[in-house]
Amino acid sequence: MKFFNLSIAAVLPLAIATGIVHAAPAPDNGVTGLVISHIVPVGEYNMTYWVDAPGTGTVAARTLSARACGTNDVTCSGSHLASTNVCTQLINSLNTGISIGNSPRSICLGQSNNQCCVSWSGGVGTMPESDLVNAAKNIFGTCFSATNGSGLARNVLLNNICVTQCLSNRPDGCS
Template identity: 45%
Template sequence: MLASMRLVTLLAVALGTTAQAASVSVRQDTAVDVPMATNLGEVENGFLVINKEDTEHGTLVWYAHAATPEPEPESDGKLNKRCGSNKVECDNSHVPRAELCAILLNDLEEAYFDLRTNPRSLCLSQGADRCCVSWSKTVNGLNGAHLHTAASQVFSTCVWYRAKSGLTRDTNLNGVCVTQCLSNRPDGCT
């Protein structure tokens, strides 16, 4: 519990909040009743595990749509004018653990994840807990930085302060307009 409180305090300082306010908002329960496919080639709710990497913070798992849909074509420029508002919506279902999401967001910002295999989600897992960033369409040429902006908006608006999951609508991912989600599951982002 002390280590968890230290992490909350560090995260709160990094986000410019007080530790007291942050600790009230963070979910303390860790039980998540979500079946998790984590072995390469396994399928979970129509999503195939395409890559897995053990890190010091947990296990990163990349999921792709099992039916392998064609990636969306890149925008002709008109899309960019009407897409990118990242309108945030919060929800009470599929709530991820805030500490895991903070680590995942840091990894997205700091590291260059080559997502050339056209995944539809990326999850960080620790035991039965996980935080996933997922998106509604297959997009070519993504890297971790493309996912960071919308995911951090959902994190600060929904996950951190309200202990909820969330999504952004009208999100521009490398020229394709998508819905992007932050939750405890790799699927369901439409």
């Protein structure tokens, strides 16, 4: 099947009906303010799409202004370390023509203690998943060792909105 240049909203009902994607379990595991939207099997792992929890309200991202947005200023962290191998697979999986809707705030590959998540600080509207790759590669190249790493990039331009983007082992906490 070829899903390029289709939105998740267009593909998701068919994917669920055919069993390619399955609906997510009920709100989850202590991830503050986010719930699982849907899960897509990718090789030996699952790719999990996280959205704002009902009633939490979407965090408004900063609109583009005169400040320096698009610079992807990277800061590394020693906490919330994610596997280098899983993050490599996540970044490669994002480099498609698939569009994600307004709701996702995080996409994770892997399971529980062995996952890598790309997350961003606010709603940015519908965009291609591949828009997340540039900052993720910058974080990865700066912050990851042969085994693991974690970091964020400030002043990331996603869909003409300035956000912070994170690459770590958790779907939440990117601000």
